[in-house]
Amino acid sequence: MADFNITSSSADGMGPHGTKVGLLRVLGPAHVWALGVGIVLVGEYMGWNFAVGKGGAYAALIACWVAGILYTCVAMIDSEVTSTVAAAGGQYTQAKHIVGPLMAFNVGLYLVFAYTMLEAANAITAGYLISVVATMTGYEGTLDQRPFIILAILFLAWLNYRGVLATLTFNLVITAIAFAAIVVLFLSTSGVVGTGIMEHAALMEGQAALPYGWIGVLAAMHFGLWYYLGIEGTTQAAEEVRSPARALPFGTLAGIMTLLIAATLTWYVCSGVLPWEFLGDGVNGSVAPLFDTARLSGSNLLIWLLGIGTLFATLASANGCINDASRAWFSMGRDKYLPGWFGAVHPKYRTPYRSIVFLVPIALIFALGAPLDQVITFSILSGLLGYTFMPLNVILFRKKWPMGSIKRGYEHPFHPLPSIVLLAICAVTFFAVFLGYGTQLVAMIGFYIVVSLWFHFWRYRFVSRAAQFTMPWPKPKGY
Amino acid sequence: MQTWNLIEYAAWGLSAVFGLFMVVDWLKTDTSYSEDVLTSSREGEIEAMTEEHHS
Amino acid sequence: MAHYIPPKQSKIGQLIDVVVLVVLTVGALFVPLKLGLSGAAKVVTTPVESPTWETLGQNAAQAAKYEALGYTPETAHDLILARFDYSFTFGGLAAMIVVIVLYYFLMLKFSETEYREVIAEKFGQRGGK
Numbered sequence A: 001m002a003d004f005n006i007t008s009s010s011a012d013g014m015g016p017h018g019t020k021v022g023l024l025r026v027l028g029p030a031h032v033w034a035l036g037v038g039i040v041l042v043g044e045y046m047g048w049n050f051a052v053g054k055g056g057a058y059a060a061l062i063a064c065w066v067a068g069i070l071y072t073c074v075a076m077i078d079s080e081v082t083s084t085v086a087a088a089g090g091q092y093t094q095a096k097h098i099v100g101p102l103m104a105f106n107v108g109l110y111l112v113f114a115y116t117m118l119e120a121a122n123a124i125t126a127g128y129l130i131s132v133v134a135t136m137t138g139y140e141g142t143l144d145q146r147p148f149i150i151l152a153i154l155f156l157a158w159l160n161y162r163g164v165l166a167t168l169t170f171n172l173v174i175t176a177i178a179f180a181a182i183v184v185l186f187l188s189t190s191g192v193v194g195t196g197i198m199e200h201a202a203l204m205e206g207q208a209a210l211p212y213g214w215i216g217v218l219a220a221m222h223f224g225l226w227y228y229l230g231i232e233g234t235t236q237a238a239e240e241v242r243s244p245a246r247a248l249p250f251g252t253l254a255g256i257m258t259l260l261i262a263a264t265l266t267w268y269v270c271s272g273v274l275p276w277e278f279l280g281d282g283v284n285g286s287v288a289p290l291f292d293t294a295r296l297s298g299s300n301l302l303i304w305l306l307g308i309g310t311l312f313a314t315l316a317s318a319n320g321c322i323n324d325a326s327r328a329w330f331s332m333g334r335d336k337y338l339p340g341w342f343g344a345v346h347p348k349y350r351t352p353y354r355s356i357v358f359l360v361p362i363a364l365i366f367a368l369g370a371p372l373d374q375v376i377t378f379s380i381l382s383g384l385l386g387y388t389f390m391p392l393n394v395i396l397f398r399k400k401w402p403m404g405s406i407k408r409g410y411e412h413p414f415h416p417l418p419s420i421v422l423l424a425i426c427a428v429t430f431f432a433v434f435l436g437y438g439t440q441l442v443a444m445i446g447f448y449i450v451v452s453l454w455f456h457f458w459r460y461r462f463v464s465r466a467a468q469f470t471m472p473w474p475k476p477k478g479y
Numbered sequence B: 001m002q003t004w005n006l007i008e009y010a011a012w013g014l015s016a017v018f019g020l021f022m023v024v025d026w027l028k029t030d031t032s033y034s035e036d037v038l039t040s041s042r043e044g045e046i047e048a049m050t051e052e053h054h055s
Numbered sequence C: 001m002a003h004y005i006p007p008k009q010s011k012i013g014q015l016i017d018v019v020v021l022v023v024l025t026v027g028a029l030f031v032p033l034k035l036g037l038s039g040a041a042k043v044v045t046t047p048v049e050s051p052t053w054e055t056l057g058q059n060a061a062q063a064a065k066y067e068a069l070g071y072t073p074e075t076a077h078d079l080i081l082a083r084f085d086y087s088f089t090f091g092g093l094a095a096m097i098v099v100i101v102l103y104y105f106l107m108l109k110f111s112e113t114e115y116r117e118v119i120a121e122k123f124g125q126r127g128g129k
Helices: A029-045 A050-055 A057-082 A091-098 A101-136 A146-161 A164-189 A214-227 A231-239 A244-271 A276-280 A289-297 A300-334 A353-369 A372-400 A417-457 B003-032 B045-054 C011-034 C060-068 C073-081 C090-123
Strands: none
Touching (some): A029 A214, A029 A244, A057 A091, A101 A231, A101 A372, A146 A300, A146 B003, A164 A244, A164 A289, A214 A372, A231 A300, A231 A372, A244 A276, A276 A289, A289 A300, A353 A372, A353 B003, A353 C011, A372 C011, A417 C090
16 A cells, blocks of 8 residues: 655645645635536526426526525525635535534435536537537438437546646636627627627517416516526635635625626527527427527527537536535545545545546436436526525524624625515416425425434434534624 | 436436445545544645755 | 444445435436326417417517518417426425425425534534533
8 A cells, every 4th residue: 555645845735633635725716616617507508498498587586686686695605604614515514514414414415406407407408509510411310319429428437537726727717608609699689799780679569578468477487596506616626726815705706696697698689589489498409599590690600609508508517516515525524424435635636536436427317218307407406495595504604603703705795684585586486486496396305304303313413413514603693 | 218218217227336436436545544544634735845845 | 411423334334325326216207207207298278270370469579570580370379389387285395395305304404413413423512511
């Protein structure tokens, strides 16, 4: 057995306190932005349009903005807590320090499932896109999408395995291209440059305005989350950014602003070109709405640009998902919430390599075995349970450690207003999911109740009590 | 058109290469380092260290 | 308070725990799927015989878009007329609310018990309790 050089000067400054091999601190704020926006931007390229199907184009716009408020609250709350609790695992580590172990275990699972399902959805979309390209270039048969789905997941897992800096630099480049593609599409079709092809008034005339009435607006909230789902994942990078207290709030808040712009532009161009029934059916109609909009623009350049943009967005998202899911899984292994075997760091690449490898077959099961809207719903539900946790988390955080008792890198304004708004919007979204996907919702919560009991009565015995509280904070108030 | 069939095979092949790389490297790493070193990472160590530097 | 020393878990035990979790996860997704309980299927409630763009309720601009996308009134029929059914029972809604609230309540309660233990061991008991 080779011994590892503990005193390496090229390493990350870890060493005392027992860590011989830790994650590497190499990332800057731009990487945090790329991680957050990279995961989410695919939501603009596919999936959000299910909201149109749920309630029409106007409903989707309202859902887009209400969900935008939800995520602005999420980003602010998250920035405050994470600028203080800077450790891999993000919300999981926050919950462990602020609410308690069982909550932390649940939050950790929310994260892993939300991201792994999203990764599966991305791989499905990438496979579909390649089959479209095959048809466009004159391939006659039906392309087998499976090798491309598998390749996407394995390539990105390999990239993640090899190191975080290359992974997120790759993400930065492809995310920037995908974002630029949306802006270019907007500029060239909206009439800002040249003649526009927007026909909002005619396409949203009569029954097409609000085809289901106001209940459709509520129902649209279900997929309204998809415009932004995953932005909270920036916190997973906490152990790998050079200065978490500064870079995390900056990257996260810049990310949510980018997404608000991208989401609104996307809604504008797509709803101005595609009739709502087609746009809203993400399975039989418009799987990739921005790409379809480009197709109707008649410009080959735009078709290629948005095709590439869609592919890049799916890859960037899957890439970020692998990064985040594996960090969350790794952190839980490190604390023995899961078998400690997962808490290993690769001595050369400095990545949680066992977690990365373990989650590959899980993602493949879902990518190859379940339909897209189910996978998306599973992901949204896990995300939603997580967003419901956040306001509880921050309220307890402010109660147990009032302002001034510990140093906060960022303090979110108007507390507790954002928490109350967030809780209220979460309740609305639960209702929206209930309309149509009630069974999944109950199945999902049933699953979390079963694993919670499993954790409380069995698994928790392997966790050492005090050692999991790692932040250098004073004793919480009231204990 | 034959090209796409070839691309399909290439995708299978590349998937196998990436998968094999990870599995081989994983097994190699697990056998050449002790479990204590691999799982020595502890949460919050950086925070503890910066505190020390500041004071 | 005495320090709690967790038992060391054997390799086999670790493996069993992982298998349990994976089985539960896959089950949660695929059981509703296999039972056919999942998802809101859209249905066409009032089909139109030999449809035209007009009878499908499409104006000239909308029809032009469908044609540009390669649809005819026949192929677009199901796509345009399919609708979700948003009717629900208040019993179902009440059941969902109870399940969600109960879930969060139980979780916060168990967490609190575990958390007090953590804090007590980390910072020592208050007032020599």
